[in-house]
Amino acid sequence: MRDLPEWASIREVGPRDGLQNEDPVPVADRVRLIDALSGTGLRHIEAGAFVRPEAIPAMAGSDEVFGLIERAPDVRYTALVPNPHGAERAIDARADALEVVVSASETHNFKNVNRKIEESVAGIVEIVALAEDADLPVEAVISTAYGCPYEGDIAPDAVAELAGQLLDAGVESLCLGDTTGMGSPRRVDEVFDALEAAGVPVAGVRLHFHDTRGSGLANVLAALERGATGFDASIGGLGGCPYAPGASGNIATEDLVHMLHDMGVATGIDLDALIECALLAEKIVGRALPGQVMRAGPRTRLAPAS
Numbered sequence: 001m002r003d004l005p006e007w008a009s010i011r012e013v014g015p016r017d018g019l020q021n022e023d024p025v026p027v028a029d030r031v032r033l034i035d036a037l038s039g040t041g042l043r044h045i046e047a048g049a050f051v052r053p054e055a056i057p058a059m060a061g062s063d064e065v066f067g068l069i070e071r072a073p074d075v076r077y078t079a080l081v082p083n084p085h086g087a088e089r090a091i092d093a094r095a096d097a098l099e100v101v102v103s104a105s106e107t108h109n110f111k112n113v114n115r116k117i118e119e120s121v122a123g124i125v126e127i128v129a130l131a132e133d134a135d136l137p138v139e140a141v142i143s144t145a146y147g148c149p150y151e152g153d154i155a156p157d158a159v160a161e162l163a164g165q166l167l168d169a170g171v172e173s174l175c176l177g178d179t180t181g182m183g184s185p186r187r188v189d190e191v192f193d194a195l196e197a198a199g200v201p202v203a204g205v206r207l208h209f210h211d212t213r214g215s216g217l218a219n220v221l222a223a224l225e226r227g228a229t230g231f232d233a234s235i236g237g238l239g240g241c242p243y244a245p246g247a248s249g250n251i252a253t254e255d256l257v258h259m260l261h262d263m264g265v266a267t268g269i270d271l272d273a274l275i276e277c278a279l280l281a282e283k284i285v286g287r288a289l290p291g292q293v294m295r296a297g298p299r300t301r302l303a304p305a306s
Contacts, residue, residue, distance in 0.1 A: 002225040007266050009230045011044040011206065012037050012253055014281060015065075016080055018238025020049065020058045021249075022285050027061045029284045031068045036277045037235065038072040041269040042253075046099065046232075047077045050086035066093035078139075082113055087127045091134045098131050100124050100171070101141045104159045105148035108179070112143065121165050128170035140171040141208065145191060147182030156187075156194035163200045174205050175232065178219065181212025185222035192226045206230035209251050211237065211290070216251035217259055224265065231256060236278040236289030252291030254278050258298050271298055 015034050019025055034047055047069065048062030062079065071077065079095035081087040087098055102120040103109035109117050124140060131138045144151075145159050163174055176191060188207075195202050207223045207230065209216040220231060234250035254274045257267050271293075278294040 004224050004263060004265055005227065005229045006264075007229060007268075008224070008260055009044065009206075010042060010253065010257065010267055010269060011046060011078075011230070011232045012042050012235060013046040013208070013232045013250060014235035014238045014253070016046040016049050016059065017232075017250060018234040018236075018281075019285075020056050021239060022058055024058045024060065025284055027064045027068065030061075030065050033235070033277065033281060033284060034065070034069045034077075036280055038070065038075050040273040040277060041267070042274075043074060043268065044076045044078065047079060047095075048093075049080035049082075050089040050093070051080070051082050063089060063093045066090075066095060081127060083123055084126045084130055087130045091130065091136065095136070097137045097139065098127065099139050099141055099175075100127055101143055101177075102162065102166070103143040103148070103179075104154045104162055105144040105151045107150040108144045108148050111150070117162065121162075121169055124166065124171065125169045132170070137172040138170070139173045139175055139206070140166040140169075141175040141177050142166070143177040143179045144182075145176040146178045146184075146187045147180070149180045149182075156190045157198075159191055160194040160198035160200055163195060164198055167200065174200075175208050175230075176205060177208040178210050178216075181210035181214075181216065183209060183219050184215050185218055188219050188222040189226070192223075203227060204230065206232060208232040210239070211249065211251050217255065220251065220256060220259070224263075233257075235274070235291075236281040236294060237291040238281060238285070238289060249290055252278070252289070252293070254291055254293045258293045262299065 048065045049059040053060035076096040078097040079090040080099045209219045233253035233256045235253045237249040237252035239250040
């Protein structure tokens with residue numbers, strides 16, 4: 001195994017990417033979950049999305065969520081925005097940063113936002129201008145970076161080309177999304193190779209892995225070995241993609257933190273507090289979630305062999 005980073009940054013995406021696939025959860029419960037997550041040591045929480053309610057009903061009321069959460073001074077609360085109007089709403093709601101999404105797959109992008117990729121990039125230029133006026137950073141998430149449920153394989157060079165276009169559009173940072181869990185350690189390496197060949201700085205690229213096919217944490221390890229230090233995860237493994245058939249949840253935050261800590265990679269997160277949040281998320285959505293550590297417990301709780 002190659003040397004691993006000493007530290008990793010975790011963005012919690014459960015309150016947005018996780019809950020968007022559930023039956024709508026009351027604003028009060030969304031706020032309760034975010035406030036609980038704010039006390040775990042997490043420094044970055046995706047708190048909502050400013051999208052049309054008829055498109056994603058579960059994200060209706062995000063402006064209320066941002067107005068009601070008890071903001072921890074050392075936590076960044078971010079919002080997904082699909083267009084300039086959504087960006088204006090997020091800015092009015094006092095989001096700390098904006099996230100935009102564009103797919104590496106034309107078909108997925110059209111199903112997701114009803115636009116061609118080039119149209120999405122042009123819209124992002126407008127969002128960046130609004131964010132700059134508000135002194136807010138913008139991160140671009142490239143969905144289907146490791147494969148598309150409609151088109152199949154996505155060429156790593158195409159991902160790298162899109163990444164360059166987004167940086168030229170003015171986004172501050174990039175995130176590569178494995179929207180339907182089609183990634184594998186080999187594909188992670190291939191995308192990193194393409195980014196490096198295209199001159200795209202890879203040190204600050206964030207990774208967003210799903211565990212649809214059971215390879216989520218293996219992909220994290222592959223990315224760590226390439227020097228990546230930023231990862232998305234969702235409490236309890238909540239999540240998926242409403243525009244990708246069969247796409248189950250993100251990697252579970254508590255499972256990711258448990259693995260990182262055991263490998264000597266610090267996160268600043270209290271694992272026990274995180275497990276309590278996963279159990280809370282289960283109660284809120286009213287069903288069992290796929291996270292493993294929340295049920296088995298961390299390895300430090302195992303009874304010693306007799």
